[in-house]
Amino acid sequence: xxxxxxxxxxxxxxxxxxxxxxxxxxxxxxxxxxxxxxxxxxxxxxxxxxxxxxxxxxxxxxxxxxxxxxxxxxxxxxxxxxxxxxxxxxxxxxxxxxxxxxxxxxxxxxxxxxxxxxxxxxxxxxxxxxxxxxxxxxxxxxxxxxxxxxxxxxxxxxxxxxxxxxxxxxxxxxxxxxxxxxxxxxxxxxxxxxxxxxxxxxxxxxxxxxxxxxxxxxxxxxxxxxxxxxxxxxxxxxxxxxxxxxxxxxxxxxxxxxxxxxxxxxxxxxxxxxxxxxxxxxxxxxxxxxxxxxxxxxxxxxxxxxxxxxxxxxxxxxxxxxxxxxxxxxxxxxxxxxxxxxxxxxxxxxxxxxxxxxxxxxxxxxxxxxxxxxxxxxxxxxxxxxxxxxxxxxxxxxxxxxxxxxxxxxxxxxxxxxxxxxxxxxxxxxxxxxxxxxxxxxxxxxxxxxxxxxxxxxxxxxxxxxxxxxxxxxxxxxxxxxxxxxxxxxxxxxxxxxxxxxxxxxxxxxxxxxxxxxxxxxxxxxxxxxxxxxxxxxxxxxxxxxxxxxxxxxxxxxxxxxxxxxxxxxxxxxxxxxxxxxxxxxxxxxxxxxxxxxxxxxxxxxxxxxxxxxxxxxxxxxxxxxxxxxxxxxxxxxxxxxxxxxxxxxxxxxxxxxxxxxxxxxxxxxxxxxxxxxxxxxxxxxxxxxxxxxxxxxxxxxxxxxxxxxxxxxxxxxxxxxxxxxxxxxxxxxxxxxxxxxxxxxxxxxxxxxxxxxxxxxxxxxxxx
Numbered sequence: 009x010x011x012x013x014x015x016x017x018x019x020x021x022x023x024x025x026x027x028x029x030x031x032x033x034x035x036x037x038x039x040x041x042x043x044x045x046x047x048x049x050x051x052x053x054x055x056x057x058x059x060x061x062x063x064x065x066x067x068x069x070x071x072x073x074x075x076x077x078x079x080x081x082x083x084x085x086x087x088x089x090x091x092x093x094x095x096x097x098x099x100x101x102x103x104x105x106x107x108x109x110x111x112x113x114x115x116x117x118x119x120x121x122x123x124x125x126x127x128x129x130x131x132x133x134x135x136x137x138x139x140x141x142x143x144x145x146x147x148x149x150x151x152x153x154x155x156x157x158x159x160x161x162x163x164x165x166x167x168x169x170x171x172x173x174x175x176x177x178x179x180x181x182x183x184x185x186x187x188x189x190x191x192x193x194x195x196x197x198x199x200x201x202x203x204x205x206x207x208x209x210x211x212x213x214x215x216x217x218x219x220x221x222x223x224x225x226x227x228x229x230x231x232x233x234x235x236x237x238x239x240x241x242x243x244x245x246x247x248x249x250x251x252x253x254x255x256x257x258x259x260x261x262x263x264x265x266x267x268x269x270x271x272x273x274x275x276x277x278x279x280x281x282x283x284x285x286x287x288x289x290x291x292x293x294x295x296x297x298x299x300x301x302x303x304x305x306x307x308x309x310x311x312x313x314x315x316x317x318x319x320x321x322x323x324x325x326x327x328x329x330x331x332x333x334x335x336x337x338x339x340x341x342x343x344x345x346x347x348x349x350x351x352x353x354x355x356x357x358x359x360x361x362x363x364x365x366x367x368x369x370x371x372x373x374x375x376x377x378x379x380x381x382x383x384x385x386x387x388x389x390x391x392x393x394x395x396x397x398x399x400x401x402x403x404x405x406x407x408x409x410x411x412x413x414x415x416x417x418x419x420x421x422x423x424x425x426x427x428x429x430x431x432x433x434x435x436x437x438x439x440x441x442x443x444x445x446x447x448x449x450x451x452x453x454x455x456x457x458x459x460x461x462x463x464x465x466x467x468x469x470x471x472x473x474x475x476x477x478x479x480x481x482x483x484x485x486x487x488x489x490x491x492x493x494x495x496x497x498x499x500x501x502x503x504x505x506x507x508x509x510x511x512x513x514x515x516x517x518x519x520x521x522x523x524x525x526x527x528x529x530x531x532x533x534x535x536x537x538x539x540x541x542x543x544x545x546x547x548x549x550x551x552x553x554x555x556x557x558x559x560x561x562x563x564x565x566x567x568x569x570x571x572x573x574x575x576x577x578x579x580x581x582x583x584x585x586x587x588x589x590x591x592x593x594x595x596x597x598x599x600x601x602x603x604x605x606x607x608x609x610x611x612x613x614x615x616x617x618x619x620x621x622x623x624x625x626x627x628x629x630x631x632x633x634x635x636x637x638x639x640x641x642x643x644x645x646x647x648x649x650x651x652x653x654x655x656x657x658x659x660x661x662x663x664x665x666x667x668x669x670x671x672x673x674x675x676x677x678x679x680x681x682x683x684x685x686x687x688x689x690x691x692x693x694x695x696x697x698x699x700x701x702x703x704x705x706x707x708x709x710x711x712x713x714x715x716x717x718x719x720x721x722x723x724x725x726x727x728x729x730x731x732x733x734x735x736x737x738x739x740x741x742x743x744x745x746x747x748x749x750x751x752x753x754x755x756x757x758x759x760x761x762x763x764x765x766x767x768x769x770x771x772x773x774x775x776x777x
Contacts, residue, residue, distance in 0.1 A: 012153075012154065012155035013075075013152050013153070013154050013155075014152060014153045015036075015150050015151070015152050015680070016036065016059065016061075016074075016151045016152065016153055017035050017036055017150075017679075017680055017681065017736050018035045018736055019033075019059045019060065020033070020034050020035065020036060020038070020057050020058070020059045020147075021033060021034075021057070021058045021059065022034040022038065022040070022055065022056070022057055022058075022146075023055065023056050024040065024051070024053060024054075024055050024056075025053065025054040025055060025056055025121070026053065026054065031058070034057075035681050035735065035736055036147050036149075036150060036151055036315075036681075037077075037147065037148045037149055037150060037314075037315040037316065037317065037681070038057075038146050038147055038148065038315050039144050039145065039146055039148055039312050039313040039314065039315040040055045040122075040124075040144070040145045040146040041144075041145070041313075042311055042312075042716060042717055043142070043144065043308075043310070043311055043312070043313045043532070044532070045310055045311075045532060045539060045547055046532050046536075046537055046538050046539045047142045047532025047533055047534060047536070047537075047539060048532075048537050050136065050142060050144070050534070051145070052124055052125045052126070052136065052145070053123070053124070053125060054121055054122070054123050054125075055121070055122055055124075055145060055146055056119060056120070056121050056122075057119070057120040057121075057122070057146070057147055058117060058118065058119045058120075059117075059118050060115055060116070060117060060118070061087070061110060061115070061116050061117070061118040061153075062110075062113075062114065062115040062116065063110055063111070063113055066111060066112075066113050067155060067157070068158075069157070069158035069198070069199040069201075070107075070111075070155050070156060070157055070158065071105060071107050071155070071156040071158075071160075071198045072105070072106050072107045072110055072111060072153070072154070072155055072156075073103045073104060073105050073106065073107075073153075073154050073156065073166075074103065074104045074106055074118075074151060074152070074153060074154075075101065075102075075103050075151070075152040075153075075154050075163070076095070076101060076102050076103070076104070076147070076149070076151050077101050077149030077150045077151070077152075077344075077345070078098060078099050078100060078101060078148060078149040078342075079095070079098065079120070079122050079146065079147050079148070079149075080098040080099075080122065080124045080143055080144055080145045080146060080148060080314070081096070081097060081098030081122075081123070081124055081127065081130050081143070081145075082094070082095070082096050082122070082123040082124075082127065082130060083095045083096075083102075083120060083121070083122050083123075084120070084121045085104045085106075085118075085119070085120050086118075086119040086120075086121075087106055087109040087110065087116050087117070087118060087119075088109070088116050088117050089117070089119070090109070092104055092105075092106055092109055093105065093106075096129075096130055096376065097130060097131070097363075097376060097379070097380060097383075098124075098130065098143060098341075098363070099341045099342040099343075099363055099380070100165065100342050100380060100383045100384060100387060101149075101163075101165050101166075101383070101387060102165070102166070103154070103163055103165075103166040120147065120151075122145060122146055122147065124143065124144070124145035124146070128369045128370070128373060129369060129370070129372040129373050129376065130373075130376060131362070131363035131364055131369075131373065131376050131377055131380060131401075132340070132341065132363045132364050132365045132367060133364075133367045133368075133369045133373050134365060134366060134367035135534075136534040137534045137535060138534060138535050139365060139533060139534040139535060140365060140366075140533045140534075140535060140540075141306050141308075141339075141340065141365070141531060141532075141533050141534070142308060142313070142531075142532050142533060142534055143314070143341075144308070144313030144314045144315070145313075146315070148313065148314040148315040149314075149344060156198065156272075157263075157271050157272050158197065158198055158199035158201075158203060159195065159196070159197045159198070159199070159203040159205050159229060159263060159271060159272070160195070160196060160198070160263065160271075160272045161174060161175065161193060161194065161195060161261060161263060161272055161274045162174055162194045162195070162196050162234070164176070164194075164386040164387060164389075165383050165386050165387055167194055167196070167234070169194055169234070169236065170382075170420055170421060171192070171420065171421050171422065171423055172192050172194045172236040173194045173386055174193075174194060174274070174276070174386075175191070175192070175193055175194075175259060175261055175274060175276040175390070176190075176191070176192040176389055176390065177189055177190070177191050177192075177259055177276065177278040177390055178190050178389070178422070178423075178424060178426060179280055179281065179282060179426065180240075180424060182246075182248075182280065182281075182282040182294070185244065185245065186242050186243060186244050186245070186246065187242070187243045187246040187280045188240060188241075188242050189211075189240070189241045189242075189243065189280070190238065190239075190240060190424075191209070191238070191239040191240070191241055191259065192236055192237070192238050192239075193207060193209075193236070193237045193239070193261055194234065194235070194236045194237075195207070195229060195234065195235050195236075195237065195263065196229075196233075196234040197229040197230065197231060197232060197233050197234065198232070199231060199232075200231045200232065201231055202228050202229070202230045202231055203228065203229050203231075204226055204227070204228045204265065204266050205226065205227065205228075205229060205263050205264065205265065205266075205271065206223060206224060206225065206226045206227075206263075206264050206265070206266060206268075207223075207224045207237055207261065207262070207263060207264075208221070208222065208223035208224065208261075208262050208264060209221065209222060209239075209259055209260060209261045209262065210222075210259075210260050211241065211243070211257055211258070211259050211260075212257060212258045212259075212260070213246075213247050213255070213257055214247055214255040214256055214257070216258075219243050219244075219246070219257070220241050220242075220243055222239065222241070224237070224239070226266040243280065246280045247280065248279075248280055248281055248294050249279030249280060249281040249352075249355075249392040250281065250293060250294060250355065251293065251298065251300070251334050251355040251357070252355060252566060252568070253355070254279070254352060254353060254354065254355035254392070254393075255279070256277050256278070256279050256352060256353070256392070257277070257278055257279065257280060258275055258276070258277050258278075259275070259276050259278065260273065260274075260275050261273070261274050261275075261276070276390055277349075277352065277390065278390045278391075278392060279352065279391075279392025279393075280392075281293060281294055281392050282294050282295065282426070283395045283426060283428065284425075285428060285438065285457040285521055286455045286456070286457055287452065287454075287455045287456060287457055287458065287519055287521075288455050290457075290521045291457070291521040291522055293357075298334075299516075299521070299522065300333070300334035300335040300357055300522050301332060301333050301334060301335070301512070301522075301523065301525075301558065301561055302333055302334070302335030302336060302337065302357075302522050302523055302524040302525065303328060303331070303333045303335075303336055303337070303524055303525040303526075303527060303528040303544070303558075304336070304337045304339045304461075304462060304524045304525065304526050304527045304528065305324065305328065305336050305337070305338060305339065305343070305527065305528045305529065306339065306527065306529065306531040307321075307324075307338070307341075307343045307344065307347070308531060308532070309683060309731070310547050310548055310685075310717075310729075310731050311716040311717040311731040312683055312716055312731060312733070315683075316344065316346075316683060317676050317680065317681055317682040317683050318344075318346035318349075318676065318677070318680070319671075319674050319675065319676030319677070319682050320676075320682065320683045320684075321344050321346040321347040321349075321350060322346065322347075322349075322350040322674050323549075323670075323671065323672040323674050324347065324350075324528075324529075324549075325347055325350035325351050325354055325356060326350065326354060326570075326571055326672050326674065327528070327545065327549060327672065328356060328528055329354045329355070329356055329571045330559065330571050330572050330573070331528070331544060331545070331551075331555050331558050331559055332558040332559040332560070332561045332562040333356070333525075333528075333558065334355065334356060334357060335356065335357040335358070335359070335522050335524070336351070336356055336357070336358055336359070336524070336528070337358075337359040337361070337396075337398070337461060337524040338358060338359065338360055338361050339361060339402065339461075339462075339524075339527075340361055340363065340364060340365045340402045341361060341362070341363040341364075342360065342361065342362065342363070342380070342384050342387070342388075345387065345388070348388060348391045348393060348394065349391075351391070351393035352391055352392055352393045353570065354568075354570055354571060355393075355568075356393055357393060357395050357396075357522075358391070358393045358394045358395065358396070359394075359395075359396035359397075359398055359430060359440075359459070359461075359524070360384060360388055360394045360396070360397050360398065361398040361402070362377060362380040362381050362384055362398065362399055362400070362401070363377075363380060364377070364400070364401030364402050364404060365401070365402050365403065365404070366401075366402070366403050366404055367401070367404060368401060368404050368405065368406055368407075368410070374410060377401070377410075377414070378413060378414065378417060381399045381414055381417045381418060381421075382417055382421055384397070384399075385397065385399075385417075385418065385421040385422055385427075386421065389421070389422055395428065396428050396430045396438060396440075396459065397418055397422075397427065397428060397429050397430060398429075398430045398431065398440065399414040399415070399417065399418045399429050399430075399431070399436075400414060400429075400430060400431030400432060400433070400436060400440075402432065403432060403442075404432075405433075406431075406433060406435075408435070411431065411433065411435045411436070412435075414429070414431075415429050415435070415436055415437075430459065432461065434451075434453055434456075437456075438456070438457050438458075438459055439451070439453065439456055439457070439458050439459070440458075440459045440460075440461040441458060441459075441460060441461060442460065442461050442462040442463065442466065443460055443462065443463035443464070443467050443511060443514065443515060444462070444463075444465075444466040444467040444472060445472070448460055448514075448515065448518045448520060449517070449518050449519075452519075457521045458518070458519055458520045458521065459520060459521060459522055459523070459524075460515045460518065460520040460522070460523035460524065461524055462524055462525075462526040463511045463512070463514075463515055463523055463524070463525060463526065464490055464507060464508045464511040464512070464525045464526055464542070465489075465490050465491070465526040465527070465540075465542040466526065467511065468484065468488055468489045468490045468507045468511075469483065469484060469489045469490065469491065470482050470483050470484055471483075471484065487503065488503070488507075489503075489507075490503070490504045490507040490508065490542055491504070491540060491541040491542045492504040492541055492552065493530075493541045493546070493724070494546050494550060494552060494724055494725040494727075495702075495724040495725045497582070497699075497725075498580075498581060498582045498584075498586075498587055498588060499588065501552050501553040501554075501580070502553060502580060502588060502592065504542075504552060504553065504554050505552075505553040505554045505557050505580060505592070506619075508525065508544075508554045508557060508558070509557060509619055509620055509623070509627065510619045511525075512525070512558075512561075512623065513619055513620050513621065513622045513623055514622075516622040516623065517622045525544070525558070526542055527540070527542055527543050527544075528543055528544060528545060529543040529545050529546070529547060529549065530542065530543040530545070530546045530547040531543070531547065532547075544557075544558060546724075548685055548687070548729035549670065549685055550687065550727060550729065553578075553580040553592075553594075556576075556578035556580065556594045557580075557594045557627065559576060559578075559594070560576060560577075560578065560594035560595055560596045560625050560627070561596070561623065561624050561625055562596060563596060563624070564576070564596045564597065564646060564651070564652075574651075574652075575595075575596060575597055575644055575646060575651040575652040576594075576595060576596055576597075576644065576652050576654075577593060577594070577595040577597060577600055577642045577643065577644035577652045577653065577654045578593065578594045578595070578642070578654050579591065579592075579593050579602075579640050579642050579654050579655075579656050580592040580593065580594060581640065581656065582656070582699050583635075583639075583640050583656050583657065583658050584635075584658055584659070584699075584700070585635060585637075587635060589631065589632045589633070589634065589635065590629055590630070590631050590632075591629070591630040591631075591632055591640065592627055592628070592629055593627060593628040593629075593630065593642050594625075594627050594628075595625065595627075595628060595642070595644045595652065596624075596625045596644075597644030597645055597646050597651060597652060598613070598645060598646050598647070599611040599612060599613060599644070599645040599646075599648075600612055600628045600642055600643065600644050600645070601642070601643045601645065602628075602630045602640065602641070602642050602643075603639075603640070603641045603643075604632065604636055604638065604639075604640055605636060605638040605639055606639075609630050609632070610628075610630065611643075611645060612628055612630065613628075614626035614627065614628055615627060615628055615629040637658045638657065638658060639655060639656070639657040639658075640655070640656050640657070641653065641654070641655040642654045642655075656696075657694065657696045658696075659691075659692050659696040659697060659698045659699065659700075659726075660692035660693060660694070660696070660698075661692060661698075662690040662691070662692060662698045662701050662703065662747075662750055663691065663692050663693045663750070664690075664691060664693075664750060664751060664753070665688050665689065665690060665691070665705070665745050665746075665747055665750055665751065665752065665753040666688070666689045666691055666695070666753065667686065667687070667688050667689075667743060667745050667753050667754065667755040668686065668687045668688075668689070668755070669684055669685070669686045669732070669743065669755055669757050670684065670685045670686070670687060671684055671757075675759045676734065676759070678736075678737065678738070678739045678759050679736055679737060680736050681733060681734060681735060681736050682733075682734040683716075683731060683732065683733055683734070684731070684732045684734060684757075685729060685730075685731060685732070686707070686729065686730050686731075686732055686743055686755075687727050687728070687729050688705045688707070688723075688727070688728045688729075688745040688747075688753075689726060689727050690703055690705075690723055690726050690727075690747065690750065691726075697725075697726045697727070698726045699725045699726040700726070701723050701726045702722055702723050702724075703722070703723050703728075703747050703748070703749075703750070704720055704721070704722050704723075704728075704747070704748070705720070705721055705722075705723060705728035705745050705746065705747050706719060706720045706745070706746045706747075707719050707720075707721070707728075707730050707743065707744070707745050707746075708743075708744045708746075709732070709741060709742070709743050709744070710741060710742045710744070711738060711740060711741025711742055712734065712735040712737065712738025712741055713732050713733060713734045713735060713738055713741040713743075713757075714732070714733050714735075715730055715731070715732060715733075716730075716731040716732070716733050717730065717731055718730075728745070739758060739759045740756065740757060740758040740759065741756075741757055742754055742755065742756045742757070743755045743757065
């Protein structure tokens with residue numbers, strides 16, 4: 009019998025406790041409140057989820073569990089009012105055994121109470137109004153009903169076995185001809201009888217070709233016992249997981265009876281790859297030295313907090329890859345397995361982090377950190393994208409005993425030399441350090457590798473010495489920092505891009521093996537009433553100038569059928585009356601020509617200055633004499649051939665609306681909920697975005713979807729953005745946007761089918777051909 013898993017998506021009744029509010033019907037994942045874009049007035053307290061639970065069929069000697077992907081942050085689970093289990097910790101999975109309460113086949117009432125109030129014993133521990141990010145609440149990841157047969161392969165976290173539990177596949181040796189894999193399978197007998205069984209497995213490559221298989225001798229597992237089986241397998245001429253070719257393998261492990269009857273089957277994806285890192289040799293993937301550009305990501309989304317769909321997680325990963333990054337730090341807590349799945353498929357390297365930010369609590373807090381480290385490794389160890397493990401508390405003073413234990417746990421849970429534990433104090437395998445803290449050029453500890461964890465924001469924002477987080481004392485001049493809303497216009501966005509150019513150029517000249525820009529997306533935080541506008545995309549995932557700068561740092565030869573790459577060129581200007589006449593152009597081409605109303609300027613080679621001599625593709629700078637209303641067109645050339653083009657024009661009077669639903673070509677499972685971003689743009693008659701416009705746009709929706717948050721939204725830089733929640737089972741809906749004095753437009757969205765409207769990002773430059 010294969011494992012039975014059923015996601016409990018619909019049928020939930022939700023209410024905030026200690027209020028007179030009536031329960032409402034919700035589906036999972038779910039955030040208990042509609043969040044403010046700036047993180048203000050976030051709700052804290054106890055909330056309750058309730059639903060009927062009835063098993064479709066009763067299986068003899070089976071174990072029935074509820075598997076929670078995560079709940080924020082302290083959870084109590086009850087059946088018919090009787091507590092059956094619970095969990096403390098907001099980011100990692102847990103299971104609750106409900107067998108003795110539901111195996112009678114009757115209908116029962118499942119109640120889950122979740123508490124997200126500040127708790128110094130639950131990491132990150134620091135009060136939410138002092139955090140530089142937000143945590144939300146509720147059942148914000150999937151809940152599954154799982155049925156385990158009497159003898160079964162365990163869940164890697166719930167099994168709680170060191171370096172075991174579930175299936176664990178790691179590469180022990182790798183050369184040009186073969187890979188040696190260590191395969192660990194943990195089997196448990198949940199019945200009161202001795203059980204005979206066999207283990208058989210097969211390994212499939214990316215094309216689903218079987219590259220290895222084996223069946224092992226029958227044996228007996230005594231009642232209520234468990235056992236870890238370790239196998240070695242050699243794969244000849246293996247397909248390797250790499251940045252440009254992230255080829256994945258799948259191991260299918262089956263528990264069968266001595267007669268060959270299938271009892272239990274589990275599939276696990278993994279990648280064959282080899283990582284080594286040092287100061288002298290840099291970061292090497294499969295023996296090849298690489299220097300990936302990276303960024304940092306917070307997992308929250310506007311209005312819905314952490315309650316992203318799997319498809320929305322994938323879209324974020326795709327946006328990161330398309331922005332020119334090959335590495336992402338998951339600051340500062342464990343993020344969704346769906347995001348890691350996307351990184352596996354797209355070729356994005358990951359630094360995985362336990363929860364922590366500028367706080368170290370008492371004994372209970374420390375024990376929770378140790379458990380988080382174990383559970384994080386157990387959950388994510390088969391993801392080839394994860395190369396660094398930040399089993400350390402971000403920017404926190406930690407004592408030697410605490411760090412030593414975290415280091416020990418990492419290597420105990422992941423044996424061999426492919427576990428790289430990172431920390432911001434020089435006590436771990438890899439030293440991570442932020443540019444704002446200085447010394448990225450002078451630090452050295454033997455041949456230990458350095459990763460620049462953060463750069464590009466704080467060093468331009470505040471003086472560390474004397475800076476007061478609560479009062480803001482010690483801030484640098486506002487005009488000089490890297491925090492720019494799109495609405496602030498060309499000069500602020502140019503300043504952000506300038507700072508990022510300077511900071512990246514500096515990190516590339518350091519011995520750091522990789523780096524992480526702060527940050528990919530704008531995000532709300534607890535300690536400030538204004539969201540941090542330091543992202544290269546805003547909170548609604550719309551690009552700023554810096555997005556195109558980093559995109560220009562990817563080679564024009566890099567293309568994929570999974571993400572947009574290739575040659576590109578982008579003009580960082582609005583081209584309006586007060587525009588900067590030194591026109592900045594980002595491109596990965598050899599030459600760029602610029603025309604103003606058809607008059608040629610160039611072609612030019614990149615503008616080399618002290619600020620960009622280490623960049624892969626320095627920007628181009630065109631010095632124009634005067635503003636001339638009309639059209640700027642940049643053309644990128646390689647070997648004298650035009651390969652990319654970008655055109656902008658001085659906008660006229662707003663004349664109409666265009667409407668886009670941004671799904672990035674990633675369609676969610678129609679049987680599950682999805683969250684999508686929609687953008688209404690005010691354009692002139694020629695289709696140019698009127699970026700000075702701040703008109704109000706009213707949205708309405710027809711079909712199985714709803715608008716999360718306000719339905720009337722002001723334009724920011726000519727664009728009004730909203731969040732949509734598509735209900736399970738809905739495969740199409742229609743969105744309508746109306747602007748007074750302009751008119752209305754509609755967009756019919758259909759999963760996997762024809763979409764009536766524009767699904768392109770209008771500002772995105774395109775390669776020619």
